[in-house]
Amino acid sequence: MALPPPTDTIFACATAPGQAGIAVIRISGPRTLEALRVLGVAAPPPQRLRRARFLDPESNEPIDQGLVAVFPGPHSYTGETLAELHVHGSQAVLAALYVVLGRQPGLRLAAPGEFTRRAFENGKLDLTEAEAVADLVAAETAAQRHQALRQLSGELGQLYEGWRERLLRALAHLEAAIDFPDEGLPPAVIDGVTGTVPQLTDEIGGHLADKRRGERLREGLSIAILGPPNAGKSSLLNALARRDAAITSATAGTTRDVIEVHLDLGGYPAILADTAGLRESGDAIEAEGVRRARTRAAEADLKLMVLDATRPEEVTAAVRALVDADTLLVANKIDLAATASASAWTDRLGATPALRISVQTGAGLEALLARLTEELARRFGTTEAPLITRARHRAALEECLAALGRYDAAALPELAAEDLRLAARALGRITGRVDVEDLLGIIFRDFCIGK
Numbered sequence: 001m002a003l004p005p006p007t008d009t010i011f012a013c014a015t016a017p018g019q020a021g022i023a024v025i026r027i028s029g030p031r032t033l034e035a036l037r038v039l040g041v042a043a044p045p046p047q048r049l050r051r052a053r054f055l056d057p058e059s060n061e062p063i064d065q066g067l068v069a070v071f072p073g074p075h076s077y078t079g080e081t082l083a084e085l086h087v088h089g090s091q092a093v094l095a096a097l098y099v100v101l102g103r104q105p106g107l108r109l110a111a112p113g114e115f116t117r118r119a120f121e122n123g124k125l126d127l128t129e130a131e132a133v134a135d136l137v138a139a140e141t142a143a144q145r146h147q148a149l150r151q152l153s154g155e156l157g158q159l160y161e162g163w164r165e166r167l168l169r170a171l172a173h174l175e176a177a178i179d180f181p182d183e184g185l186p187p188a189v190i191d192g193v194t195g196t197v198p199q200l201t202d203e204i205g206g207h208l209a210d211k212r213r214g215e216r217l218r219e220g221l222s223i224a225i226l227g228p229p230n231a232g233k234s235s236l237l238n239a240l241a242r243r244d245a246a247i248t249s250a251t252a253g254t255t256r257d258v259i260e261v262h263l264d265l266g267g268y269p270a271i272l273a274d275t276a277g278l279r280e281s282g283d284a285i286e287a288e289g290v291r292r293a294r295t296r297a298a299e300a301d302l303k304l305m306v307l308d309a310t311r312p313e314e315v316t317a318a319v320r321a322l323v324d325a326d327t328l329l330v331a332n333k334i335d336l337a338a339t340a341s342a343s344a345w346t347d348r349l350g351a352t353p354a355l356r357i358s359v360q361t362g363a364g365l366e367a368l369l370a371r372l373t374e375e376l377a378r379r380f381g382t383t384e385a386p387l388i389t390r391a392r393h394r395a396a397l398e399e400c401l402a403a404l405g406r407y408d409a410a411a412l413p414e415l416a417a418e419d420l421r422l423a424a425r426a427l428g429r430i431t432g433r434v435d436v437e438d439l440l441g442i443i444f445r446d447f448c449i450g451k
Contacts, residue, residue: 010110020089028082063096079122127432128157142267155386167424170196214387220269224296227306228314229277232332235359237274266373303327309337329354400426
């Protein structure tokens with residue numbers, strides 16, 4: 001998405017649409033103070049809220065009463081002079097203000113993400129911090145909020161910039177040795193390059209070997225509910241979601257497709273998926289559902305294998321094939337088989353004892369939720385080092401690592417220097433230091449208007 005150069009003054013509502021007690025309209029750009037004067041408002045002292053009455057300049061009729069604040073550039077969110085109008089959040093008030101502002105020369109409605117894009121272009125944020133703004137706005141759980149705040153504080157950008165600076169320093173030393181071969185440069189110059197490359201290779205390689213934890217946490221952790229027909233999978237989904245998300249029936253094969261619900265489990269975002277019962281079927285639609293169930297099982301971060309406590313004989317080869325270290329066994333319907341031993345499942349599956357529950361009575365559900373939360377925390381709890389949160393970061397880091405891998409095999413010093421230059425450029429694209437114009441539209445297009 002190509003945006004006009006930031007010479008226009010932009011405005012937009014920064015609060016959610018709909019009726020509300022308060023709405024905040026942002027104005028940013030060179031004509032911000034002029035826009036206030038058009039509305040009949042005198043600019044207050046910087047970063048101070050002042051009560052104001054907003055007028056329509058054509059009719060001189062009042063539009064609303066509220067508050068106004070001004071944040072002079074470069075000490076504002078966008079780096080430009082920025083004003084905020086705190087008005088009553090009715091559609092009538094917002095529409096009237098939009099009409100007045102839109103009539104003024106040089107003012108226009110902001111595109112999605114344009115305030116944050118201007119903050120990036122004016123050096124207030126790097127690209128990783130700008131992306132963190134979007135993640136923080138979209139955060140639905142505590143874990144997502146924590147991860148976004150860490151990135152917004154600059155931890156991820158500082159890590160990548162630190163690596164880039166070390167590469168640029170090594171590149172400068174290598175180019176000095178190439179350009180001045182007869183100057184008798186100290187051996188430490190080349191030794192520094194020789195030591196830096198393997199160190200960075202190890203550090204970046206370790207950063208990449210994170211099992212995509214940051215990306216999965218940002219998008220939601222996948223939990224697949226699996227098991228034979230009529231084991232209670234759909235009933236368990238409904239119980240955990242606390243609503244009727246899936247149709248339940250005593251008829252085997254009712255669930256044909258994957259049904260998803262989004263949950264907050266102890267602060268971790270989870271996507272819980274109900275799947276078709278695992279069995280051989282001559283029905284083409286049900287067979288496709290079983291195939292999708294196996295695909296979802298292969299992609300899941302965690303699997304719940306739900307079995308009927310009254311029918312341990314249903315542990316088939318198809319069930320056993322899906323039980324591994326990422327599987328929790330769940331024996332449902334214990335109210336109908338109160339004496340059934342959890343060890344029966346261990347004997348048949350060679351796995352840990354099953355969690356005994358009854359979706360019908362609610363027995364064991366709190367223990368199951370606690371175990372799920374424990375498992376998610378163990379797999380995706382916070383770490384000391386910031387995590388990769390986007391596919392574009394990973395792609396650039398892999399490109400950097402590939403360039404570093406070619407360094408030792410380079411036949412000439414000039415080729416080795418070019419590999420270091422490519423590695424540094426790949427890191428620079430993550431934070432926005434180099435060659436990012438084509439990325440900007442992709443990064444900011446999914447922002448909400450007003451941010």
